[in-house]
Amino acid sequence: MMTNEHADHAVGMRKESNGFKLFTALLNDLSATDGTQEKVCLLMEYFNNAPPDDKSWTLGLFTGRRLRRMVKTKLLAGWLSEWANIPEWLFEECYHQVGDLAETLALLDNSTSGTVMEGDLSDCLRTLREISEAEDVVKKETIRRYWSSMSKDEKFVFNKLITGGFRVGVSAQLVIQALAKMFKEDKAVIAHRISGQWEPGDTDFAVLLSGQGTNDDLSKPYPFFLAHPMEDPAETCSDMAEWHAEWKWDGIRGQVIRRKGQWFVWSRGEELITEKFPEFEEMRKKLPDGIVIDGEILAMKGGVPLPFSLLQTRIGRSKISPKQLREVPVAFMAFDLLEFNGEDWRGRPHAERMAQLKAVVQDLGHPTLSISEGLAFSGKDDLAALRARSREHGSEGLMLKRKTSTYQVGRKRGDWWKWKTDPMTIDAVLTYAQKGHGKRSSLYTDYTFALRDGDRLVVFAKAYSGLTDKEFAAVDAFVKKNAIEKFGPVRTVKPELVFEIAFEGLSESKRHRSGIAVRFPRMSRWRTDKNASQINTLDDLREMLKQYGSQADASGDEINERE
Amino acid sequence: MISFTESGLFCIPGGFHIDPWRPVETAVITHAHSDHARTGHGSYLCHEQSLPIMRVRLGDQHYQTAGWNQPVIRNGVKVSLHAAGHIIGSAQVRVEYKGEVWVISGDYKTHDDGISGAFEPIRCHTFVTESTFGLPVYRWDPQEKIYAEMRQWIDKNTAEGYSSVFQAYSLGKAQRLMDAFRDYEGRIFAHGAVLRIQEALDEAGHRFPIAERMSSLTPSDKRKTCIFISPSPVEGTHVQKLIGPYRTAVCSGWMQVRGNRRRGSADKGFVLSDHADWDGLLEAVKATGAGRVYATHGFQSAFSRYLNETGIEAAEVRTMFGNEEEEAMTAEPVLENPAS
Numbered sequence: 001m002m003t004n005e006h007a008d009h010a011v012g013m014r015k016e017s018n019g020f021k022l023f024t025a026l027l028n029d030l031s032a033t034d035g036t037q038e039k040v041c042l043l044m045e046y047f048n049n050a051p052p053d054d055k056s057w058t059l060g061l062f063t064g065r066r067l068r069r070m071v072k073t074k075l076l077a078g079w080l081s082e083w084a085n086i087p088e089w090l091f092e093e094c095y096h097q098v099g100d101l102a103e104t105l106a107l108l109d110n111s112t113s114g115t116v117m118e119g120d121l122s123d124c125l126r127t128l129r130e131i132s133e134a135e136d137v138v139k140k141e142t143i144r145r146y147w148s149s150m151s152k153d154e155k156f157v158f159n160k161l162i163t164g165g166f167r168v169g170v171s172a173q174l175v176i177q178a179l180a181k182m183f184k185e186d187k188a189v190i191a192h193r194i195s196g197q198w199e200p201g202d203t204d205f206a207v208l209l210s211g212q213g214t215n216d217d218l219s220k221p222y223p224f225f226l227a228h229p230m231e232d233p234a235e236t237c238s239d240m241a242e243w244h245a246e247w248k249w250d251g252i253r254g255q256v257i258r259r260k261g262q263w264f265v266w267s268r269g270e271e272l273i274t275e276k277f278p279e280f281e282e283m284r285k286k287l288p289d290g291i292v293i294d295g296e297i298l299a300m301k302g303g304v305p306l307p308f309s310l311l312q313t314r315i316g317r318s319k320i321s322p323k324q325l326r327e328v329p330v331a332f333m334a335f336d337l338l339e340f341n342g343e344d345w346r347g348r349p350h351a352e353r354m355a356q357l358k359a360v361v362q363d364l365g366h367p368t369l370s371i372s373e374g375l376a377f378s379g380k381d382d383l384a385a386l387r388a389r390s391r392e393h394g395s396e397g398l399m400l401k402r403k404t405s406t407y408q409v410g411r412k413r414g415d416w417w418k419w420k421t422d423p424m425t426i427d428a429v430l431t432y433a434q435k436g437h438g439k440r441s442s443l444y445t446d447y448t449f450a451l452r453d454g455d456r457l458v459v460f461a462k463a464y465s466g467l468t469d470k471e472f473a474a475v476d477a478f479v480k481k482n483a484i485e486k487f488g489p490v491r492t493v494k495p496e497l498v499f500e501i502a503f504e505g506l507s508e509s510k511r512h513r514s515g516i517a518v519r520f521p522r523m524s525r526w527r528t529d530k531n532a533s534q535i536n537t538l539d540d541l542r543e544m545l546k547q548y549g550s551q552a553d554a555s556g557d558e559i560n561e562r563e
Numbered sequence: 564m565i566s567f568t569e570s571g572l573f574c575i576p577g578g579f580h581i582d583p584w585r586p587v588e589t590a591v592i593t594h595a596h597s598d599h600a601r602t603g604h605g606s607y608l609c610h611e612q613s614l615p616i617m618r619v620r621l622g623d624q625h626y627q628t629a630g631w632n633q634p635v636i637r638n639g640v641k642v643s644l645h646a647a648g649h650i651i652g653s654a655q656v657r658v659e660y661k662g663e664v665w666v667i668s669g670d671y672k673t674h675d676d677g678i679s680g681a682f683e684p685i686r687c688h689t690f691v692t693e694s695t696f697g698l699p700v701y702r703w704d705p706q707e708k709i710y711a712e713m714r715q716w717i718d719k720n721t722a723e724g725y726s727s728v729f730q731a732y733s734l735g736k737a738q739r740l741m742d743a744f745r746d747y748e749g750r751i752f753a754h755g756a757v758l759r760i761q762e763a764l765d766e767a768g769h770r771f772p773i774a775e776r777m778s779s780l781t782p783s784d785k786r787k788t789c790i791f792i793s794p795s796p797v798e799g800t801h802v803q804k805l806i807g808p809y810r811t812a813v814c815s816g817w818m819q820v821r822g823n824r825r826r827g828s829a830d831k832g833f834v835l836s837d838h839a840d841w842d843g844l845l846e847a848v849k850a851t852g853a854g855r856v857y858a859t860h861g862f863q864s865a866f867s868r869y870l871n872e873t874g875i876e877a878a879e880v881r882t883m884f885g886n887e888e889e890e891a892m893t894a895e896p897v898l899e900n901p902a903s
Contacts, residue, residue: 031821032830086699087872093865094700098820107700107819156821442823 019054019120022046024157026058031169039170043178052205053122059208060200061166062175064270067125069164070132071139073101076163079140084108096489099435099442102159106152113148126201128162173410183209188223188346188409195270196220218259221266222292222338222346223409227399230417233380237400237417244350244403245375245383247395248418249333250308250505251298252315256280256332258287259342265297276314279330282366290342293357294407295334295372303367305333305394309507309517334361335372335399338407346407353407390421391548396504397421423502423520424544426536427527430497431457433479434490436464444479444491445472447523449501451514453538460514460541461501466523475526495532500525506545514538516545564660565667565689567857567880572667572691576660577640579608581667591642593669594653595620595734608635610644612680613652615763616734631680646680647671649837650735651764657685666851667691672836673843676706678742678769679735682839684850691880692848694858695838696816697866703816703840709833710743716812716831721749721788726809730829733757733794735837736814738764740792741771750785752777754793754802777805816840848875 026046030039047055061067077095081088086108098104124146131138146158160166176194180187193211197219230236237243253268263284265274277297287293299306299314310328314320337357338346345353354374361371375398377383387398397420405415428449436445446464450457467475475497483491502524509517518541565574571583579589586603593599593609595616600609602621609617611628618626629635631654634643644654649670656667664687671693675681703709717727731737733756741761744751753761753774761774774792775781779801787807796811797803813829816836824832839847848856848870856877858867863879870877 094698097698098700099822103821
């Protein structure tokens with residue numbers, strides 16, 4: 001009996017020590033399947049069998065808690081060149097062909113020590129964390145040791161971890177789905193439990209998923225409810241009286257939280273950005289305790305929203321200068337109340353939440369907190385007319401919310417819709433092409449487009465999306481046949497193919513050769529009916545800027561100039 | 564002795580071309596793939612094992628054959644064929660004139676796959692080598708390991724009620740698969756293009772397991788959980804309706820890179836190639852002892868630069884080879900002129 005127990009234990013131990021292999025197999029299996037159900041099954045199987053410590057690390061990695069890049073690419077490339085006896089130019093050549101750094105390294109390294117990789121994902125990540133601040137020689141030695149014991153697939157995963165680019169083909173939603181099934185809980189509950197401020201290395205997976213800690217973590221935000229895009233309100237909203245309409249703001253979606261005197265600001269990407277906004281001091285001090293407000297962080301001056309490009313200048317930096325505070329002040333445009341008096345309000349109807357939110361905003365009475373007012377409209381035509389004027393109000397369209405709706409989790413159809421303004425479009429010609437990354441690493445799918453300016457062509461935007469696979473293949477073939485020059489991975493292409501480029505907004509920019517930056521450019525149509533002489537001019541784009549580039553651009557100019 | 568002309572490689576004293584891409588009088592053919600063996604030439608010289616396939620591909624032509632290392636003299640130039648290990652009958656062409664020796668590799672692989680003949684290294688002064696996979700990211704696993712993984716994949720599919728579709732080139736890869744599945748107990752079916760090659764090889768005395776044609780007359784229980792080998796996807800064909808649930812694997816050297824595996828609709832990619840990998844190319848070049856190397860179709864620019872840096876004089880040459888299905892996947896635009 002004793003012997004048996006002993007044997008079982010030993011088997012269990014051996015199994016547990018192979019967590020890294022298990023994780024590698026999971027990633028391989030996930031990338032080899034397209035089916036949602038199959039992926040959910042794979043995830044459940046993994047979370048059932050993985051060593052306990054690995055579970056929270058994996059969950060962390062799958063929900064965007066990425067590791068920081070711990071070694072510079074150049075260093076890694078240098079070490080590899082040394083170990084594999086490959087000149088650096090050849091490494092570059094391989095990198096261009098493969099299109100992924102971690103994979104290139106995994107394919108090029110041919111070291112083997114004869115030992116087999118053992119241990120768990122958590123062991124590996126702990127080791128990496130320990131040496132993250134160490135001297136380069138220590139890192140070099142550690143990486144060497146790991147590589148020489150790993151298979152190609154394991155090296156790839158390991159390299160993804162050390163190069164900080166870890167991303168997998170599963171969405172957080174899929175992971176939540178799997179965990180909800182495993183723990184027989186509602187998806188919203190699981191999403192809430194795994195949100196917020198927890199560190200994979202210091203968190204017990206079972207405790208986290210049990211929800212025991214959820215009430216102790218004062219910072220914990222609620223999972224965001226996201227609107228589904230809508231084509232036509234006539235199809236989606238039958239009785240207009242049931243719907244609340246408001247402007248769709250173009251800023252950073254966020255949640256502000258005040259609990260037990262503590263203050264937190266979360267972005268939709270579940271990043272804690274509290275320190276970025278000193279303007280919120282008034283809210284931090286005076287909002288009633290036990291409150292969570294959902295809304296949009298906007299750059300705003302005199303009650304008028306400034307373009308998103310200005311808000312971006314506030315996000316990128318760690319220290320905010322007084323000058324920036326003066327020139328790009330930030331405010332919170334509230335549009336939902338998720339918690340009030342320490343009570344979860346998400347189950348209450350939208351109208352009730354809005355009424356209470358309005359009272360909160362009025363009580364505070366400070367310009368840094370405003371409410372996204374409901375818009376009065378009488379019917380569908382009225383609504384369409386409002387939408388057509390969105391840009392004049394500094395918004396990018398309309399939001400429609402069912403007055404009786406609860407606050408749900410994730411992107412759902414039915415109760416919340418976004419009806420964005422039609423994108424602006426302009427016809428441009430393809431001038432440069434570059435190979436894509438990952439799935440598209442052997443195809444030319446990254447393009448640069450130009451407009452006409454007199455008799456020259458001026459480059460104005462890059463775009464990677466919007467074409468079907470078939471169209472991409474056709475453009476790829478064109479590029480291969482019509483490449484004029486080669487600059488590293490970039491090909492100059494005969495200016496012949498015309499595309500309609502759609503974008504969401506534009507602003508003046510000193511960093512762009514055209515003088516104008518466009519937002520979210522993508523290819524909306526391949527204009528096979530047009531040739532390069534029929535494209536738009538830079539003046540056409542300037543005209544659009546004058547019309548829609550929002551009145552605040554002058555200040556943006558100033559900032560760009562002085563920095 | 565050999566110059567690179569618009570029609571292809573031309574032996575001036577011998578008056579013949581090697582794998583020319585424009586119609587010429589006399590063509591020496593390394594192997595029967597369509598980018599090397601084209602129609603329209605006056606006469607053809609190829610290896611005797613290549614002949615049956617050449618007939619399938621090019622029809623009746625004026626053919627002359629030779630065995631391994633059986634020299635043929637043309638205008639005082641000695642020409643002989645030597646195993647290249649690429650596909651059945653594939654040859655390297657050795658050309659000797661007044662004591663100078665050139666070897667034109669055609670396509671080759673240095674691992675012996677058991678059916679295509681073992682690559683024979685030949686000493687020469689000048690070596691013209693392919694470089695399809697001439698980057699060090701391309702290193703192949705041993706054939707046995709790949710075959711074992713294939714068999715495992717088939718077993719898993721069978722257990723789960725799926726057929727296994729292998730997308731592989733009809734000449735070369737398909738025969739290797741048939742060889743790998745010799746002990747398979749279920750039924751093996753194949754696309755017409757594969758069957759035509761099989762028929763020609765069978766008549767010539769090669770003994771592979773026989774793949775069958777699939778039709779609606781095939782009993783339905785035999786069609787389920789079978790193997791199907793096809794050069795093109797079965798999606799949208801009549802086979803798709805007959806075969807029941809299936810999974811697809813692509814067999815190609817390009818499957819080495821994840822991006823290629825994930826692109827397209829295949830469920831699985833096996834890194835199985837009929838070309839030499841990076842180590843194979845280097846090994847082959849060194850074994851020739853050649854003082855000068857010309858790298859053609861593939862990563863010729865990187866490969867020749869690397870050779871130069873390791874002390875072997877090398878240059879790249881632009882050819883029209885490399886338009887077979889496999890190579891076409893990442894055909895690079897060739898912008899540089901051949902190094903002079």
